[in-house]
Amino acid sequence: MHLPVLAILVPLVFGALALLVERRSIATMRAVGALGLASLLVVAVALVDRAGSGVIDVYLVGDWPARLGIALVADRLGAMLVLATAVLATACALHAASGWDARATHFHALLQFQLAGLNGAFLTGDLFNLFVFFEVMLIASYGLLLSGGRGQRMRAGFHYVVFNIAASTLFLVALGLLYGLLGTLNMAEMALRVSTADPADLALIRAASGVLLVVFCGKAALLPLYLWLPGAYSWAPAPVAALFAIMTKVGVYAVLRVYTLVFGSTAGPLAGWAWDWLLPLGLATLVLATLGALAATTLRMQVAYLVVASAATLFIAFSLGTPDAVGAGLYYLLHSTFVAAALFLVVDLIRGQRGARRDLLDAAGPLHRPALLGTLFAVAAVSIAGLPPLSGFFGKLMILDAVPPGARGWVWSIVLGTSLMSLIALARTGSQVFWRAEPWPAAAPVPAAPSRVQVIATLALLGCGIALVLGGGAVVGYTEAAAQQLLAPEAYIDAARSATPQLRAPSP
Structure with missing residues (x-):
């Protein structure tokens, strides 16, 4: 089975082809990008179909043992995220094809390279290669964020680059410490070596893994390391910001x-030590992100803070550590990725129909074509705020239902309270942009209608959110099975070790 490596190889090949045809017409570049995304979708669907049966595929790239080469492991969670990434990227590429990609020469190549990094991060079974795929993903994201940029976007992009370089440096420090203590960075083997580690080394292992936790939480925009995200996401071009909706999920993953x-459960004295920190940090981040959405002065900034809030909600769900909570969190991960991305695209459509007001929220302004834009915004806002009957409501309901009785009082209060605050923020935006919209000035030129492909891309992402409701039984069944597989890592460890000759012997 070559499916795991194809999820990485396909975007790498088509990214290289996109570079080769850059001097040809934009139509040729779009055709190469579309063929690459279609191929990746086929691979992703096949991965999900195979992983859905409970099979854990281990692929040794080059047939090198895992300690010496790249080991890829495709389970339910990894396959699900590869498919979500492919669907999201397809909608983003479609939106960019309305004309923005012609101004960003390297867009299609960088998009493919970022997909290779994202898929590699979701499928790798080795911590060092997780770092490598993080860097592939980040380098591509630097180019996407800064393409055709100037002024404020360049400033926000500089902050984004500096933060991620600092985080990557800490990542390498943590990897060096863990390798020196455990002698391997293959995650399956690390799990066994941690459980049998010398008691004298436990404090150092905890410290090194704590540095690693800081890195991942920084990339997921958890308090206090979330300040980089609103500026970077709010100044990114719309299709890039929509694609970045899954970037914070990589840190959460x-x-x-x-x-x-x-x-995890096999780690002996260090089993589950990190989760005690994540619940209070997730709750605090959720409160601050919601306040940021309330105080936002632009539509894009408001959506960026809602992305932070969605990551915080995921940490709350995952920190509970039960199959029900983790399964609900995985469902919410899919919902928040698609709906937040759709909101970035809706905001871009609104900006083009408000004249000089663009996406400013400090005062009402003129708005052309309010019916179409208002409908799109209403569907996205209802979903991301967690109102019935859309996917946000069911995701939050399942998370709240999974909270243990002893913690329900304060967790429910914060989650429901911040949901109300998010609803108020979005209602204020709707009132300012749509309800109080002024007539279009007779002397002003009428803006061009939104491109058909832009509207189709937006509808596709909103449709994914609706599909999570219509097909909720199957999706929830899959996410709950993925949660059970994740919280019982013995099958993952056995699969990885049985595929690796050097790991078949008992651990020292």
Whole structure:
């Protein structure tokens, strides 16, 4: 089975092809990008179909043992995130094809390279290669964020680059410490070596894994390391900001994967040590992000803070550590990724129809074509605020239902309170932009209608949120099965070790 490596190889090949045809017409570049995304969707669907049966595929790239080469592991969680990434990227590329990609020469190549980094991060079974795929993903994201940029976007992009370089440096420090203490960075083998580690080394292992936790939480925009995100996301071009909606989820995924596998139920004295920190930090981040959405002066800044709030909600769910909570969190991860991305695209459509007001919220202004834009915004706002009957409501309802009785009072109060605050923030935005909209000035030129492909891309992402409701039984069944597989890492460890000759012998 070559499916795991194809999820990385396909975007790498088509990214290279996109570079080769850059001097040809934009239509040629779009055709290469579309063919690459279609191929990746086929691979992702096949991965989900295979992983859905409970099979854990281990792929040794080059047939090198895992200690010496790249080991890819495709389970339910990794396959699900590869498919979500492919669907999201397809909508973003479609939106960019309305004309923005012609101004950003390297867009299609960088998009493919970022997909290779994202898919590699979701499928790798080795911590060092997780770092490598993080860097592939980040380098591509630097180019996407800064393409055609100037002024404020360049300033926000500089902050984004500096923060991630600092985080990557800490990542390498943590990896060096863990390798020196455990002698391997293969996560399956690390899980066993942590459980049998010398008691004298436990404090150092905890410290090194704590540095790693800081890195992952920084990339997921958890308090106090979230300040980089609103500026970077709010100044990114719309299709890039929409694609970045899954970037914070990579940090959340890394925490979930490493701290349920390496420091999970098999880790002995260090089992589950990190989760006690994540629940209070997630709740505090949720409160601050919601306040940021209330205080936002632009539409894009408001959506960026809602992305931070969605990551905080995921940390709350995952920190509970039960199959029901983790399964609900995975459902909410899919919902928040698609709906937040759709909101970035809706905001871009609104900006083009408000004249000089663009996306400013400090005063009402003129708005052209309010019916279409208002409908799109209303669907996205209802979903991200967690109102019935859309996916945000069911995601939050399942998370709240999974909270243990002893913590329900304060967790429910904060989650429901911040949901109300988010609803108020979005209602204020709707009132300012749509209800109080002024007539279009007769002397002003009428803005061009939103591109058909832009509207289709936005509808596709909103449709994904609706599909999570219509197909809720199947999706929830899959996410709950993925949660059970994640919280019982023995099958993952056995699969990885049985595929690796050097790991078949008992751990020292």
